Amino acid sequence: MRSVLPEDEDQRLEMLFRPLAEPVADDGFSATVMRRVARRAWRRRLVLATAGAMGLAVAWQPVWHIAVTLGQELGHFGGRWPELAWVLQSPFAIATGLLLIAGPGLLQWLEE
Amino acid sequence: MHASDEELVARAVTARDQAAFSELVRRHQSRVRSWLRQLTRNSATADDIAQDTFIKAWDKLHTFGGQGRFAAWLMKIAYTEFLMTHRKAKGELRLAAAVAAESTGPPVHDPSGEQNVAADLERLLGALGEEEQIVMVLCYAQGLSHGEASEITGMPIGTIKSHIHRGKEKIRLRFFPEEAPHA
Numbered sequence: 001m002r003s004v005l006p007e008d009e010d011q012r013l014e015m016l017f018r019p020l021a022e023p024v025a026d027d028g029f030s031a032t033v034m035r036r037v038a039r040r041a042w043r044r045r046l047v048l049a050t051a052g053a054m055g056l057a058v059a060w061q062p063v064w065h066i067a068v069t070l071g072q073e074l075g076h077f078g079g080r081w082p083e084l085a086w087v088l089q090s091p092f093a094i095a096t097g098l099l100l101i102a103g104p105g106l107l108q109w110l111e112e
Numbered sequence: 113m114h115a116s117d118e119e120l121v122a123r124a125v126t127a128r129d130q131a132a133f134s135e136l137v138r139r140h141q142s143r144v145r146s147w148l149r150q151l152t153r154n155s156a157t158a159d160d161i162a163q164d165t166f167i168k169a170w171d172k173l174h175t176f177g178g179q180g181r182f183a184a185w186l187m188k189i190a191y192t193e194f195l196m197t198h199r200k201a202k203g204e205l206r207l208a209a210a211v212a213a214e215s216t217g218p219p220v221h222d223p224s225g226e227q228n229v230a231a232d233l234e235r236l237l238g239a240l241g242e243e244e245q246i247v248m249v250l251c252y253a254q255g256l257s258h259g260e261a262s263e264i265t266g267m268p269i270g271t272i273k274s275h276i277h278r279g280k281e282k283i284r285l286r287f288f289p290e291e292a293p294h295a
Binding site for chain 1: 128130133134137138141142143145146149150159162163166167170171232233236248249252253254255280283284
């Protein structure tokens, strides 16, 4: 062992330990990992979509009530902006708007 | 053009670019798997832990702040995964020390014989304690700095230095006794 080793201790240790750092052939390892990553990404999208749909189902009724109340309040502004009157007085449009505002943030929070 | 690790991480985080992450896996799989094989002494178990390491890395990629090397960040995840698996199956996994400690006697080296190199390594590792072994392999086989070894193992840098100092002393005493300082 001694005859082939350099005098400097750190170099000598690097030489002694070198066989432990020999490259390991990929042999399909990376492909296996990436298949798992892809499956995981797909599962995440599915879970998010399901959670989004369930959230929508649960939230629709209270959001609808809010939209009806808001529609009655906003109805007063209908005279000022006649072109917007149908939106301001439509609970469905208001509820959809509220969900579109809050939904992406909630989904982001859920994902994190 | 050859993208740096940091550029690939940025692409994988911002666009969830799986091709960029795939390149990172290809670049680092050898180092991670060889390190885990040293820890587990079992290539199948090591590869399972290595897969979990990369999956966790994919999930937590946004937490890599770019301080330090990506390789060291990855090795830290690998070490944590190894410890978790090791705790779960204490009886099944063996650290290198447990096996290597059984081999005794001075190293017999034949420059042409690969088996002798492996036997030398076994004896070399057997002379070291578990933590000394982990630290010395990280620094001398994987080429990581003391700071990176500290980050990976969670040991303070002073402890890393003292493990290296003690490890060197043990190797000197055991294999190069004429170089060891006499009392």
